[in-house]
Amino acid sequence: MKRIYKNLIGAVSLLWAFGGYAETTLCQFENTDYSEISTYDYWDQSPFNTGLLTGQIAVVDNPYSDDINGSGKVLAFQRSRYGSHLYGARIDLTSPIALSPTPQYIHVLMYKPVAGRVALIGLGKRNDWAEQPATTVQFVTAATKELDANKWVDAVFSVYGNDAAELHSIVIVPDVDSHLATETDYVAYFDEILINDDSQQRFTFDPYPLNFEATQEKTRNDRALQSLTFTGNMGASYESNLASERTVYVNKTEATPIELKVGEAVNVSFDYTGSWMHRYVYMDKGNDGRFDVDIQNNVPTASSDLVAYSYLDGYTSTGASASNDTSSDPPAFTIASDMKPGFYRIRCKVDWDSSVAAGNPASDNSVVSNGGAIVDYLANVHRDNVALNVVARMCEVTAADGSALPAEIPFGEDFSFNITMDDNYDITGLEIKHGYNHDGEEYVFGNRQWKVETMELEEDGLITIPAEYIDGDVAITIQFENKPVSVQGLESADGLKVVAGENQIELISDEEVSYSVVHVSGACYATGTFAGRETIALPAGVYFVNGQKCIVR
Structure with a gap:
């Protein structure tokens, strides 16, 4: 069979x-x-x-x-x-x-x-x-x-x-x-x-498929999508200029995401040159790489990824009657209050009476021939606060006022905190992972889930993470190194300096110098001659460099 x-x-x-x-x-x-x-x-x-x-x-x-x-x-x-x-x-x-x-x-x-x-x-x-x-x-x-x-x-x-x-x-x-x-x-x-x-x-083999090639150029000069604007009743504001785009499909998912809050009512305005065309908004609520459409009684269901439209089979997405000659924007749609925070793909489409997210495929009225357009964005659906996790070793970390760090911090605001390094260590910077689903892949179906940023620091104290990094859950790892330790008795003789780090030592000398590295047990780990910098990987323990004591952690 x-x-x-x-x-x-x-x-x-x-x-x-x-x-x-x-x-x-x-x-x-x-x-x-x-x-x-x-x-x-x-x-x-x-x-x-x-x-x-x-x-x-x-x-x-x-x-x-x-x-x-x-x-x-x-x-x-x-x-x-x-x-x-x-x-x-x-x-x-x-x-x-x-x-x-x-x-x-x-x-x-x-x-x-x-x-x-x-x-x-x-x-x-x-x-x-x-x-x-x-x-x-x-x-x-x-x-x-x-x-x-x-x-x-x-x-x-x-x-x-x-x-x-x-x-x-x-x-x-x-x-x-x-x-x-x-x-x-x-x-x-x-x-x-x-x-x-x-x-x-x-x-x-592709997520979010299209019914035409993604590189398809526009075929009409009398119709064009000039811009899209998102506004919400809780502060959402986003404008996208599309006037210079030459293709029917435009991928804006690497641009700054649209910030939408759970429970927010969102309006999408289409600035479109041309009449008698209809407007559609999709949101991949399942983050599964496709836009599923479910319309019942002329209204999208709660699970439908088609969330708003100005005309479909004689109705708007609120179930109101509509004429097919409309050039109106679709009604507002609401982000569910229980929606999981994360990055979601939003698709906006200008087309003729078609719920198909990939574009009307009818050979006599395709989205390409009717002068339509499709644009994809990422939306950052968030709550008031995001989770905070700080990995702190060889230091003490507190809130800016000296209290214990909170488990959550406000979304989209600068965050300041104190770092006090232990006596034998210097701070070198921070690794900041921000976004959602930190344990998963960075990209899912072409949608970025998180980013990793680094901040170089020369001293500890009060540190401020900029608001642009607080766009989702935040994980901060404090990076450090051992304070430099000079080998006694050799500084004036040949300028050899030893910097003990984690599982390594770094030898520094302006002039060529010989060295030997011996474990406290008597085992010789390294010998040689160098000038400049030399890094030697070592297990944690106590060593003697040219006879002088050095501790590797």
Whole structure:
């Protein structure tokens, strides 16, 4: 029995499955679940249509069985340099599929050695036109994204037609970029063909997928997103200038995060040139690398990642009726009071009547062709206070007023505290880890979770951590070194100085000098001659350097 592995985590990096949509499987190729297979060329003078050449197509054993597609049989098709750019594998269906003006999505699992654009041709007829051949072209549509080479990829095609139109055959075209050179004939493989209402790939190697290439440039000059502004009733204020951006998608997740407080009501204002376009705001509440949409009774549920919109199927996100000619901003959305503090990805989208976070994929009204835009940010969802942890060795640390350090400190404010080093140690600096999930990875699905900063210090006393580092939980490690210790009797003779550190000593001399390092037990650890600086790693203990005592901790 055929199996597509839709819930793998670990076996394939960043593999995500999308489900929950009613779907019909068209072909799996384990059995003869098709009427006929053949080759097809849209060009009527093709040698494959005139009879000069015979196309190569067959159901074969899966040559690239893996965790994505472990099925036994697949459809193999030889792409030929003698075919046109719309030459492909034709599959006659066992039962016709009804088309409608509302887009549906045909998914084809595909493996080919050449990256690039692929297409789907639909052949069929109107069921109310008895004389129309069932081979009439109903659509020619490109996949929503270019496909990578040498791995199984889910190609997704938006298909639609008249209410009376029926699909009897599909033609999968594995290369539509150009006519192929002599050396570029190849075999492509197809499998697990189905139709549903989901525009998302069944799996993707990328978090937060798009229905177009991330580098896609704008195609219209009459419509453009100029800026986005976030304001909240608890102080949130953030403005992002986008006027100079040339691509449909903009990634701002490395910019300063938007600071939002739990319980805050947030308004997002879109400065957009152009009318009759709709505004959408998403927030990945689960931090799982995708935007899940759940709308019930025309209102987003509490778990929905689509949190605000100005128009969707005749309504705003508050459930109020709306006209599709609106250019209004979406209603405010509220950060749940029990939301866990952390960094969350926010996506803002201008599009036409589409809840799809990846952008409207309809070939006649895609987010690219309709002049839309998609912008991603990071939001810092926080409470009034953040956790504080200080790792202090060889020193005493207190609050600025001399009291014990608190377990929490105010978010986004300077923090001052006292450090008093022990007699034999000097402070050298601080390591400051700030953000969330300190025990996890620095980046999760491309979203930064924490940063590590260093502050160099020459003396202890009152220390102030700037507010920009208090943007989440804070862990401070105090860095130090042993005070320099000169070897008695050698300073005036040859200038040798020894700095005893943690598990090491550093020898310093302006002139070339010989040295020996002997453990108190009598074991000789090092001898040599040097000028300048020499560092010697040693276990903790008591040593004699050129006969003089030195303690390594």
